[in-house]
Amino acid sequence: MLEPLLGCRIIRVDGYDTDRLGTFTREVARAGTQLEAARAKARIGMDLSSLAIGLASEGSFGSHPSVGLLAWNVELLIWIDDELGLEIIGSAAGNTNFSHRLAASWEEARQFARETGFPEHWLVVRPESEEHPQIHKGIAGWDELESVFRRCSDLAVNGRAFLETDMRAHGNPTRMELISAAARDLAQKLCRRCPECAAPGFHAVERITGLPCEECGAPTKVARAETYRCARCRHQLIVEIRGPKTASAARCDYCNP
Structure with missing residues:
Protein backbone atom coordinates (compact mmCIF):
# COMPACT_ATOMS: atom_id res chain seq x y z
CA MET A 1 0.00 0.00 0.00
CA PHE A 98 -9.63 -9.94 21.07
CA SER A 99 -11.05 -12.43 23.57
CA HIS A 100 -10.41 -15.58 25.59
CA ARG A 101 -12.29 -18.40 27.31
CA LEU A 102 -11.54 -21.27 29.68
CA ALA A 103 -13.57 -24.06 28.11
CA ALA A 104 -14.71 -27.21 29.91
CA SER A 105 -16.20 -28.92 26.84
CA TRP A 106 -15.70 -29.13 23.11
CA GLU A 107 -19.12 -27.55 22.61
CA GLU A 108 -18.04 -24.54 24.66
CA ALA A 109 -14.76 -24.28 22.75
CA ARG A 110 -16.56 -24.53 19.41
CA GLN A 111 -18.98 -21.77 20.41
CA PHE A 112 -16.08 -19.49 21.36
CA ALA A 113 -14.39 -20.20 18.03
CA ARG A 114 -17.51 -19.22 16.11
CA GLU A 115 -17.92 -16.03 18.13
CA THR A 116 -14.37 -14.91 17.31
CA GLY A 117 -14.53 -15.52 13.55
CA PHE A 118 -12.68 -18.83 13.37
CA PRO A 119 -11.24 -20.28 11.14
CA GLU A 120 -10.50 -17.07 9.20
CA HIS A 121 -9.24 -15.69 12.52
CA TRP A 122 -6.76 -18.09 14.10
CA LEU A 123 -6.79 -19.29 17.70
CA VAL A 124 -4.29 -20.15 20.41
CA VAL A 125 -4.92 -23.01 22.86
CA ARG A 126 -3.13 -24.15 25.99
CA PRO A 127 -3.98 -26.48 28.89
CA GLU A 128 -5.51 -25.39 32.17
CA SER A 129 -5.01 -21.59 32.27
CA GLU A 130 -3.65 -18.52 30.50
CA GLU A 131 -0.24 -19.03 32.12
CA HIS A 132 0.40 -22.66 31.16
CA PRO A 133 3.76 -22.90 29.33
CA GLN A 134 2.55 -25.32 26.64
CA ILE A 135 1.14 -23.17 23.83
CA HIS A 136 -0.39 -24.12 20.50
CA LYS A 137 -0.47 -21.09 18.20
CA GLY A 138 -1.78 -20.52 14.69
CA ILE A 139 -4.67 -22.98 14.83
CA ALA A 140 -6.61 -22.44 11.60
CA GLY A 141 -8.86 -25.48 11.04
CA TRP A 142 -11.72 -27.20 12.86
CA ASP A 143 -10.14 -30.66 12.98
CA GLU A 144 -6.90 -29.23 14.33
CA LEU A 145 -8.76 -27.14 16.91
CA GLU A 146 -10.72 -30.12 18.24
CA SER A 147 -7.61 -32.30 18.40
CA VAL A 148 -5.58 -29.66 20.25
CA PHE A 149 -8.48 -28.84 22.57
CA ARG A 150 -8.88 -32.48 23.62
CA ARG A 151 -5.14 -32.96 24.15
CA CYS A 152 -4.92 -29.81 26.26
CA SER A 153 -7.98 -30.76 28.29
CA ASP A 154 -6.49 -34.19 29.01
CA LEU A 155 -3.24 -32.59 30.21
CA ALA A 156 -4.95 -30.03 32.43
CA VAL A 157 -5.38 -30.62 36.16
CA ASN A 158 -8.77 -28.89 35.98
CA GLY A 159 -9.76 -30.71 32.78
CA ARG A 160 -10.11 -27.46 30.84
CA ALA A 161 -8.40 -25.74 27.95
CA PHE A 162 -7.71 -22.03 27.67
CA LEU A 163 -8.56 -20.57 24.25
CA GLU A 164 -7.67 -17.11 23.04
CA THR A 165 -7.62 -15.22 19.77
CA ASP A 166 -4.33 -15.23 17.87
CA MET A 167 -3.58 -11.53 17.55
CA ARG A 168 -0.63 -11.86 15.18
CA ALA A 169 -1.50 -9.90 12.06
CA HIS A 170 -1.10 -12.72 9.53
CA GLY A 171 -3.73 -14.77 11.39
CA ASN A 172 -6.18 -11.98 12.13
CA PRO A 173 -7.91 -10.28 9.16
CA ARG A 192 1.63 16.72 3.03
CA ARG A 193 4.74 18.92 2.95
CA CYS A 194 5.57 21.75 5.30
CA PRO A 195 4.94 25.18 3.69
CA GLU A 196 8.03 26.50 5.46
CA CYS A 197 10.79 23.88 4.98
CA ALA A 198 9.10 21.47 2.49
CA ALA A 199 9.72 18.43 4.71
CA PRO A 200 7.09 15.68 4.55
CA GLY A 201 4.88 15.06 7.53
CA PHE A 202 3.03 18.35 7.98
CA HIS A 203 -0.05 17.07 9.83
CA ALA A 204 -2.73 17.86 12.38
CA VAL A 205 -1.59 17.54 15.98
CA GLU A 206 -4.45 19.26 17.83
CA ARG A 207 -8.14 20.04 17.38
CA ILE A 208 -9.37 23.49 18.40
CA THR A 209 -12.92 23.66 19.76
CA GLY A 210 -15.27 26.63 19.64
CA LEU A 211 -17.55 26.17 16.62
CA PRO A 212 -20.40 28.64 17.30
CA CYS A 213 -23.89 27.46 18.18
CA GLU A 214 -26.43 27.77 15.35
CA GLU A 215 -28.96 29.35 17.74
CA CYS A 216 -27.12 31.65 20.16
CA GLY A 217 -23.65 31.91 18.62
CA ALA A 218 -21.85 30.83 21.79
CA PRO A 219 -18.72 28.70 21.34
CA THR A 220 -19.30 24.95 21.70
CA LYS A 221 -17.00 22.02 22.30
CA VAL A 222 -17.26 21.07 18.63
CA ALA A 223 -13.96 21.48 16.77
CA ARG A 224 -13.69 24.46 14.42
CA ALA A 225 -10.04 24.14 13.37
CA GLU A 226 -6.91 22.02 13.63
CA THR A 227 -3.31 22.91 14.38
CA TYR A 228 -0.92 21.53 11.78
CA ARG A 229 2.74 21.20 12.74
CA CYS A 230 5.91 20.24 10.91
CA ALA A 231 7.76 17.31 12.45
CA ARG A 232 11.07 18.81 11.33
CA CYS A 233 11.11 22.61 11.77
CA ARG A 234 8.08 22.80 14.12
CA HIS A 235 6.37 25.42 11.94
CA GLN A 236 2.66 25.37 12.67
CA LEU A 237 -0.50 26.63 11.07
CA ILE A 238 -4.15 26.76 12.17
CA VAL A 239 -6.41 25.30 9.48
CA GLU A 240 -10.21 25.61 9.58
CA ILE A 241 -12.11 22.34 9.34
CA ARG A 242 -14.17 22.04 6.19
CA GLY A 243 -17.87 21.60 6.81
CA PRO A 244 -20.69 23.35 8.68
CA LYS A 245 -19.86 26.79 10.06
CA THR A 246 -22.14 26.35 13.07
CA ALA A 247 -22.82 23.55 15.54
CA SER A 248 -26.19 22.07 16.43
CA ALA A 249 -27.89 23.66 19.43
CA ALA A 250 -27.95 20.17 20.93
CA ARG A 251 -24.17 20.49 21.36
CA CYS A 252 -24.40 23.89 23.08
CA ASP A 253 -23.95 24.14 26.85
CA TYR A 254 -26.19 27.23 26.93
CA CYS A 255 -29.06 26.10 24.71
CA ASN A 256 -28.90 22.51 25.95
CA PRO A 257 -27.34 22.59 29.44
Whole structure:
Protein backbone atom coordinates (compact mmCIF):
# COMPACT_ATOMS: atom_id res chain seq x y z
CA MET A 1 0.00 0.00 0.00
CA LEU A 2 2.70 2.51 0.96
CA GLU A 3 4.93 1.82 -2.03
CA PRO A 4 2.60 3.24 -4.73
CA LEU A 5 1.40 6.08 -2.50
CA LEU A 6 4.88 7.25 -1.54
CA GLY A 7 6.88 6.14 -4.56
CA CYS A 8 9.24 4.06 -2.44
CA ARG A 9 10.34 0.43 -2.19
CA ILE A 10 9.85 -1.31 1.13
CA ILE A 11 12.43 -3.95 2.04
CA ARG A 12 11.46 -6.60 4.58
CA VAL A 13 14.30 -7.22 7.02
CA ASP A 14 14.88 -10.75 8.30
CA GLY A 15 17.37 -11.95 10.86
CA TYR A 16 15.68 -10.72 14.02
CA ASP A 17 12.90 -12.37 16.01
CA THR A 18 10.61 -9.53 17.09
CA ASP A 19 9.09 -11.85 19.70
CA ARG A 20 12.11 -10.85 21.77
CA LEU A 21 10.42 -7.46 22.17
CA GLY A 22 7.18 -8.98 23.46
CA THR A 23 4.48 -11.50 22.57
CA PHE A 24 0.70 -11.26 22.64
CA THR A 25 0.59 -14.64 24.40
CA ARG A 26 2.66 -13.31 27.30
CA GLU A 27 5.77 -15.52 27.13
CA VAL A 28 7.73 -12.28 26.77
CA ALA A 29 6.37 -9.08 28.30
CA ARG A 30 6.64 -5.95 26.17
CA ALA A 31 9.09 -3.50 27.69
CA GLY A 32 7.92 0.11 27.51
CA THR A 33 5.01 1.61 25.62
CA GLN A 34 3.45 0.65 22.31
CA LEU A 35 5.23 3.54 20.60
CA GLU A 36 8.57 2.61 22.15
CA ALA A 37 8.19 -0.96 20.87
CA ALA A 38 7.41 0.26 17.34
CA ARG A 39 10.38 2.60 17.46
CA ALA A 40 12.67 -0.21 18.62
CA LYS A 41 11.53 -2.44 15.74
CA ALA A 42 12.18 0.31 13.20
CA ARG A 43 15.64 1.00 14.63
CA ILE A 44 16.56 -2.68 14.57
CA GLY A 45 15.52 -2.89 10.91
CA MET A 46 17.58 0.20 10.11
CA ASP A 47 20.63 -1.28 11.82
CA LEU A 48 20.32 -4.63 10.05
CA SER A 49 19.74 -3.06 6.62
CA SER A 50 22.14 -0.12 7.01
CA LEU A 51 19.37 2.18 5.75
CA ALA A 52 18.56 5.67 7.00
CA ILE A 53 14.79 5.11 6.86
CA GLY A 54 12.88 2.62 8.98
CA LEU A 55 9.26 1.48 9.12
CA ALA A 56 7.58 -0.70 11.74
CA SER A 57 4.20 -1.38 13.30
CA GLU A 58 2.96 -2.31 16.75
CA GLY A 59 -0.51 -3.19 18.00
CA SER A 60 -2.14 -3.08 21.40
CA PHE A 61 -5.37 -4.63 22.64
CA GLY A 62 -7.66 -3.97 25.56
CA SER A 63 -10.99 -2.43 26.50
CA HIS A 64 -12.72 0.35 24.58
CA PRO A 65 -11.72 3.71 26.13
CA SER A 66 -15.33 4.69 26.87
CA VAL A 67 -17.33 1.46 26.51
CA GLY A 68 -15.36 -0.90 28.71
CA LEU A 69 -17.15 -4.10 27.69
CA LEU A 70 -16.01 -3.80 24.07
CA ALA A 71 -12.61 -5.04 22.92
CA TRP A 72 -10.45 -2.38 21.25
CA ASN A 73 -7.39 -2.44 19.00
CA VAL A 74 -4.95 0.43 18.46
CA GLU A 75 -2.40 0.16 15.64
CA LEU A 76 0.65 2.36 15.22
CA LEU A 77 2.90 2.58 12.16
CA ILE A 78 6.11 4.54 12.61
CA TRP A 79 8.31 6.07 9.89
CA ILE A 80 11.80 7.17 10.93
CA ASP A 81 13.98 9.20 8.55
CA ASP A 82 17.42 9.93 10.00
CA GLU A 83 18.49 11.97 6.98
CA LEU A 84 15.70 14.51 7.53
CA GLY A 85 15.45 14.00 11.27
CA LEU A 86 11.81 12.90 11.07
CA GLU A 87 9.60 10.56 13.04
CA ILE A 88 6.04 10.32 11.67
CA ILE A 89 3.36 8.10 13.19
CA GLY A 90 0.26 6.76 11.50
CA SER A 91 -2.49 5.35 13.69
CA ALA A 92 -5.87 3.67 13.59
CA ALA A 93 -8.20 2.24 16.21
CA GLY A 94 -11.28 0.08 16.09
CA ASN A 95 -13.17 -2.98 17.23
CA THR A 96 -11.39 -6.31 17.44
CA ASN A 97 -12.16 -9.96 18.18
CA PHE A 98 -9.63 -9.94 21.07
CA SER A 99 -11.05 -12.43 23.57
CA HIS A 100 -10.41 -15.58 25.59
CA ARG A 101 -12.29 -18.40 27.31
CA LEU A 102 -11.54 -21.27 29.68
CA ALA A 103 -13.57 -24.06 28.11
CA ALA A 104 -14.71 -27.21 29.91
CA SER A 105 -16.20 -28.92 26.84
CA TRP A 106 -15.70 -29.13 23.11
CA GLU A 107 -19.12 -27.55 22.61
CA GLU A 108 -18.04 -24.54 24.66
CA ALA A 109 -14.76 -24.28 22.75
CA ARG A 110 -16.56 -24.53 19.41
CA GLN A 111 -18.98 -21.77 20.41
CA PHE A 112 -16.08 -19.49 21.36
CA ALA A 113 -14.39 -20.20 18.03
CA ARG A 114 -17.51 -19.22 16.11
CA GLU A 115 -17.92 -16.03 18.13
CA THR A 116 -14.37 -14.91 17.31
CA GLY A 117 -14.53 -15.52 13.55
CA PHE A 118 -12.68 -18.83 13.37
CA PRO A 119 -11.24 -20.28 11.14
CA GLU A 120 -10.50 -17.07 9.20
CA HIS A 121 -9.24 -15.69 12.52
CA TRP A 122 -6.76 -18.09 14.10
CA LEU A 123 -6.79 -19.29 17.70
CA VAL A 124 -4.29 -20.15 20.41
CA VAL A 125 -4.92 -23.01 22.86
CA ARG A 126 -3.13 -24.15 25.99
CA PRO A 127 -3.98 -26.48 28.89
CA GLU A 128 -5.51 -25.39 32.17
CA SER A 129 -5.01 -21.59 32.27
CA GLU A 130 -3.65 -18.52 30.50
CA GLU A 131 -0.24 -19.03 32.12
CA HIS A 132 0.40 -22.66 31.16
CA PRO A 133 3.76 -22.90 29.33
CA GLN A 134 2.55 -25.32 26.64
CA ILE A 135 1.14 -23.17 23.83
CA HIS A 136 -0.39 -24.12 20.50
CA LYS A 137 -0.47 -21.09 18.20
CA GLY A 138 -1.78 -20.52 14.69
CA ILE A 139 -4.67 -22.98 14.83
CA ALA A 140 -6.61 -22.44 11.60
CA GLY A 141 -8.86 -25.48 11.04
CA TRP A 142 -11.72 -27.20 12.86
CA ASP A 143 -10.14 -30.66 12.98
CA GLU A 144 -6.90 -29.23 14.33
CA LEU A 145 -8.76 -27.14 16.91
CA GLU A 146 -10.72 -30.12 18.24
CA SER A 147 -7.61 -32.30 18.40
CA VAL A 148 -5.58 -29.66 20.25
CA PHE A 149 -8.48 -28.84 22.57
CA ARG A 150 -8.88 -32.48 23.62
CA ARG A 151 -5.14 -32.96 24.15
CA CYS A 152 -4.92 -29.81 26.26
CA SER A 153 -7.98 -30.76 28.29
CA ASP A 154 -6.49 -34.19 29.01
CA LEU A 155 -3.24 -32.59 30.21
CA ALA A 156 -4.95 -30.03 32.43
CA VAL A 157 -5.38 -30.62 36.16
CA ASN A 158 -8.77 -28.89 35.98
CA GLY A 159 -9.76 -30.71 32.78
CA ARG A 160 -10.11 -27.46 30.84
CA ALA A 161 -8.40 -25.74 27.95
CA PHE A 162 -7.71 -22.03 27.67
CA LEU A 163 -8.56 -20.57 24.25
CA GLU A 164 -7.67 -17.11 23.04
CA THR A 165 -7.62 -15.22 19.77
CA ASP A 166 -4.33 -15.23 17.87
CA MET A 167 -3.58 -11.53 17.55
CA ARG A 168 -0.63 -11.86 15.18
CA ALA A 169 -1.50 -9.90 12.06
CA HIS A 170 -1.10 -12.72 9.53
CA GLY A 171 -3.73 -14.77 11.39
CA ASN A 172 -6.18 -11.98 12.13
CA PRO A 173 -7.91 -10.28 9.16
CA THR A 174 -9.64 -7.75 11.40
CA ARG A 175 -6.29 -6.55 12.70
CA MET A 176 -4.85 -6.46 9.18
CA GLU A 177 -7.61 -4.04 8.16
CA LEU A 178 -6.65 -1.68 10.99
CA ILE A 179 -2.97 -1.88 10.08
CA SER A 180 -3.98 -0.89 6.54
CA ALA A 181 -5.92 2.06 7.96
CA ALA A 182 -2.85 3.11 9.97
CA ALA A 183 -0.77 2.86 6.79
CA ARG A 184 -3.21 5.15 4.96
CA ASP A 185 -3.02 7.63 7.84
CA LEU A 186 0.78 7.55 7.68
CA ALA A 187 0.78 8.02 3.91
CA GLN A 188 -1.53 11.03 4.15
CA LYS A 189 0.78 12.65 6.69
CA LEU A 190 3.91 11.96 4.65
CA CYS A 191 2.34 13.32 1.46
CA ARG A 192 1.63 16.72 3.03
CA ARG A 193 4.74 18.92 2.95
CA CYS A 194 5.57 21.75 5.30
CA PRO A 195 4.94 25.18 3.69
CA GLU A 196 8.03 26.50 5.46
CA CYS A 197 10.79 23.88 4.98
CA ALA A 198 9.10 21.47 2.49
CA ALA A 199 9.72 18.43 4.71
CA PRO A 200 7.09 15.68 4.55
CA GLY A 201 4.88 15.06 7.53
CA PHE A 202 3.03 18.35 7.98
CA HIS A 203 -0.05 17.07 9.83
CA ALA A 204 -2.73 17.86 12.38
CA VAL A 205 -1.59 17.54 15.98
CA GLU A 206 -4.45 19.26 17.83
CA ARG A 207 -8.14 20.04 17.38
CA ILE A 208 -9.37 23.49 18.40
CA THR A 209 -12.92 23.66 19.76
CA GLY A 210 -15.27 26.63 19.64
CA LEU A 211 -17.55 26.17 16.62
CA PRO A 212 -20.40 28.64 17.30
CA CYS A 213 -23.89 27.46 18.18
CA GLU A 214 -26.43 27.77 15.35
CA GLU A 215 -28.96 29.35 17.74
CA CYS A 216 -27.12 31.65 20.16
CA GLY A 217 -23.65 31.91 18.62
CA ALA A 218 -21.85 30.83 21.79
CA PRO A 219 -18.72 28.70 21.34
CA THR A 220 -19.30 24.95 21.70
CA LYS A 221 -17.00 22.02 22.30
CA VAL A 222 -17.26 21.07 18.63
CA ALA A 223 -13.96 21.48 16.77
CA ARG A 224 -13.69 24.46 14.42
CA ALA A 225 -10.04 24.14 13.37
CA GLU A 226 -6.91 22.02 13.63
CA THR A 227 -3.31 22.91 14.38
CA TYR A 228 -0.92 21.53 11.78
CA ARG A 229 2.74 21.20 12.74
CA CYS A 230 5.91 20.24 10.91
CA ALA A 231 7.76 17.31 12.45
CA ARG A 232 11.07 18.81 11.33
CA CYS A 233 11.11 22.61 11.77
CA ARG A 234 8.08 22.80 14.12
CA HIS A 235 6.37 25.42 11.94
CA GLN A 236 2.66 25.37 12.67
CA LEU A 237 -0.50 26.63 11.07
CA ILE A 238 -4.15 26.76 12.17
CA VAL A 239 -6.41 25.30 9.48
CA GLU A 240 -10.21 25.61 9.58
CA ILE A 241 -12.11 22.34 9.34
CA ARG A 242 -14.17 22.04 6.19
CA GLY A 243 -17.87 21.60 6.81
CA PRO A 244 -20.69 23.35 8.68
CA LYS A 245 -19.86 26.79 10.06
CA THR A 246 -22.14 26.35 13.07
CA ALA A 247 -22.82 23.55 15.54
CA SER A 248 -26.19 22.07 16.43
CA ALA A 249 -27.89 23.66 19.43
CA ALA A 250 -27.95 20.17 20.93
CA ARG A 251 -24.17 20.49 21.36
CA CYS A 252 -24.40 23.89 23.08
CA ASP A 253 -23.95 24.14 26.85
CA TYR A 254 -26.19 27.23 26.93
CA CYS A 255 -29.06 26.10 24.71
CA ASN A 256 -28.90 22.51 25.95
CA PRO A 257 -27.34 22.59 29.44
